[in-house]
Amino acid sequence: MSQERLEALQQALFTQQVQGFLVPRCDEYQNEYVPAADERLAWLTRFDGSAGLAAVTTNRAALFVDGRYTIQAKQQIGDQTIEQGELAPSAIADWLCDALGEGDVLGYDPRLHTEPGLAPLKQRLGERGIELRALDTNPIDHIWQDRPATPCGPARPHPQTFTGEGSDSKRQRIAHLLADKKQDALWLANPEVCAWLFNIRGSDIPHLPVALCMGFLYTDGSATLYLAESASGDALRQHLGTQVELVNDKAALFSAAERQHVQRVWADPQLTNCWTLQQLRSREIQVLLERDPITGAKAQKNSVELEGSRAAHIRDGAALCEFLAELPDAVKREGFGELEAVQLMREKREQREGFTDDSFDSISGYQGNGAIVHYRVTPQSSLPMKAEGLYLIDSGGQYPDGTTDVTRTVALGEFPTQAKEHFTRVLKGHIAIATLRFPKGTCGEQIDAFARKSLWDAGLDYAHGTGHGVGSFLSVHEGPQRIGKAHTSVPLEAGMIVSNEPGFYLAGEYGIRIENLIFVKECAEYPGFLEFEELTLAPIEHRLIEAELLTDGERKWLNNYHQKVNDTLLPLVSDKTKAWLEQATQAI
Template sequence: MSQERLEALRQALAEQQVQGFLTPRCDEYQNEYVPGSDERLAWLTGFTGSAGLAATAGERSALFVDGRYTLQAAQQIGSQPIEQQSLTPVDITNWLCEALREGDTLGYDPRLHTEPGLAPLKKRFDECGIHLRALDANPIDSIWKDRPATPSGAARPHPLAFTGEESTSKRQRIAEMLAAKKQDALWLANPEVCAWLFNIRGSDIPHLPVALSMGFLYRDGSATLYLAESATSDALRQHLGRDVEIVSDKASLFVAAERQHVQKVWADPLLTNCWTLHELRNREMQILLERDPITVAKARKNTVELEGSRAAHIRDGAALCEFLAELPGAVGSENFGELEAVDLLRSKREQREGFTDDSFDSISGYRGNGAIVHYRVTQESSLPMHAEGIYLIDSGGQYPDGTTDVTRTVALGDFPEQAKGQFTRVLKGHIALATLRFPKGTCGEQIDAFARKSLWDVGLDYAHGTGHGVGSFLSVHEGPQRIGKATTNVALEPGMIVSNEPGFYLTGEYGIRIENLIFITESQNYPGFLEFDALTLVPIERQLIDPALLSDSELGWLNDYHKKVQETLSPLVNEQTRAWLVAATAPLARA
């Protein structure tokens, strides 16, 4: 199928007189999760991961993915004529400079790229004599005959009981930052920014409860907001108030800004696509390219949001425990595999108050599939599960009061003895981060090694970040904070929620990951220092732990954590799960 689609794409490119084209996995809002209408990368290549880029140049095509998706991409490409490469600026530019000739032109859709994202390519192309051209229309859209329509569901008010702050207050707070920067307007580049600022939610994107939107916030606190006409209602207009103008045509946004005499615009270069910057410059508006202040404000959860997240995690933990308690009885029965496990877990979450959706496609990996870091089970790939081996389940839920994300690794029966030591070292890294105290101003990259040291001690590592930010009934992957090897220069601040998820993966055999969500709080005993507090409450697999590898303090942390899990969740689960909880959280001691 991809061979035919690649040939059709080459023909469409020839008609536009370009020799190559870039197909990123994103939409015009730079969302991680995208509507079906923007799944161009999956349509072209078959790759369904949440990050990647395809390049077509002459007779060659390549798919670029990061370490999370190396195995998945190889499986999904199969025998198709698509090369697999690493998703780095150097590898992308090197491949394109080899595949294209001097004088050739590479086309791109300006709505799907940012200027910083294209900068390394442009610099190298200037050296190689290759041209880069923004195309008026995406050529894939003309050959994708059954492309889904762009969604335009209703936008709905998100109550103060969940947000903890009125939209008018948020708008005034951000408008004061605009005034301090001497800017007339802030470009609201994507639905998450709009969802937070206006206290609205929607259902246009799978797993991300937002309505497709963008807009301008002006320095007096008023705003212009783009929403599809079908997304608006009288209730929404009343919620937004008279200071927020709603337009149903994106071009009207820029007309409204001109009507407001906007001359200086603050735009986040990492969120704002090239097409938008071109529109602003065409109107002779001066652009301040700096990180959107809403991104950081959104990341610092207020008291109401944190309490809501605690409550959501308790309900979610109860659902996951009921799933884990029933799993041993389900495993080995006829027609029970990875896909059925996902369905069982979903059914447990659906019984919990407020559940609206999974926060991402569950990663349900048995044996070797668990070693594929971001494995997405399908009807074709689903393995039957038996009472032996190791199973990894990474999942989460969306609730009006919080977003969850938790990974547990489960021993279903006999497992390789070496896995015990590896699991315990992952646990040691998890505990090291969970118990860390660090000075204010510390960035995620400065503490990443604490989670990896125990693995490094025996020559092991994992090819993904240790922690990502999480939203409040928003994206399960929220910036700007993260914990990983890559430099962020973003200080971890009180109120930020991050994941704590070290892991280890033995290709073809099993995957190990232990993930809790934690939030940052000020130390009560050490002024100027910060600490982590756990949100996730789910037992950690005792059968895979070697107590001899744990220190007294690590054993103490584990037993205290399990005691809290048992005491908190027991009143919320069925009788079978209460009995399971007692065993799953029993104190662990050295032999």
């Protein structure tokens, strides 16, 4: 946090007559990935991870991040006078109660927070006589002199050949759920919800192929959709049809709802910001705060989407193999480092049909940087790579027929002996999830321990979830399903795509993660049970496997998986990569 920016913000707080301010890492849509114009947290603190919050008072400042970003945050904070804490309501509340006193006011931008997100703070601060106050304007926006403009690129139709269902059908399907709940309208809180419902895509957010939009869906299947004027061309209007009214002013959304005589609105409390709820309640509209039905519908991919994902993963797997095959020679070249590896991976994907963008900023970690769970390489941090040690590459691609996300850890030469045991225990956890059969109604938190057991047996663990949902040419991190320790109460259902990514990280030395995308399907052998099927196709590093630690069943799974990888990808790669692939997929 530069002293000038901090002092400017503290002066702005004085002007607004508050003693503190919250700076979350999000935008008004609660997106994980945000446009440059909404990178307020990075502007203020230098921390550019995907999850974090800063609290600033007149004489103190703190940055709160989760376990994925602890090391990264410390590095990016550097010598700044800023404290660091855990991104947990209790830790944030403790710090605020220590930094503020009775009668003080903590300001926040209501467009950047949700009511459930603020509730624990509101209660704790209220007990200490500290007021939590919504501000009309964000003070950072006034002092950020060179703040980029909000993007408003064109929205485009996403063909039914990729979606498997038309927008009319989707709108009617969700409208029936509205009627069942006796609600007049559904609040469409963010671009991902709108992208799925209207079968549209865009390019307003890095790595997330959406246009910035929000709107209302009504019980007759009609809708009002906010889009910037420059985003809605003739092709889009024709695609949406007469049942969808386009407006280019957010205030016009609420006027449209009044014209529709909306009195009851269903809104997802986790997606809907406080400002929107203020707008609805000020018009005496009753709000039903429950999970958006689109979130669950979007998560369950239909047969067309699953087939598209299979096809995208085949092309993506071939690109990854080309990268991995070239890597041993590349690391021998002078000047080749983590950043050059990211560029090489991008080049290989760009050669594959349909590739439009990375699905997130690639995590390219050599040696100790691999232990930074969500490490983001920069020209300043990029380590030169050598033909020794471990290298972790976590990357993915956006294709019109699917979104990919894959992590491989490879040995570039000699490596610490203990790494074999660590890698093999991670692999055992990966296979445990991949081969799991479970009854319908099972939630992700109920299976998470299978991924960790082998590590736990050795007194080891990892500080991130085991799996997250993935969209269909949408966000690489999609809810509501996940596999992790945290409670979700969301059953895994057929058609859901999730990642399977246990890991282990030895600070300062190396990181290990093995990630495949898998999808949930009905178990043919046992009615009422579900199981997983692999989507990701890429070899798992042989040299890091301690074969004696694998059971016969685990060995069989690995050999079968590698045979499938070889059979599927061999016709799609160069002659040089063919030789590498056959070697990398040999049975053990």
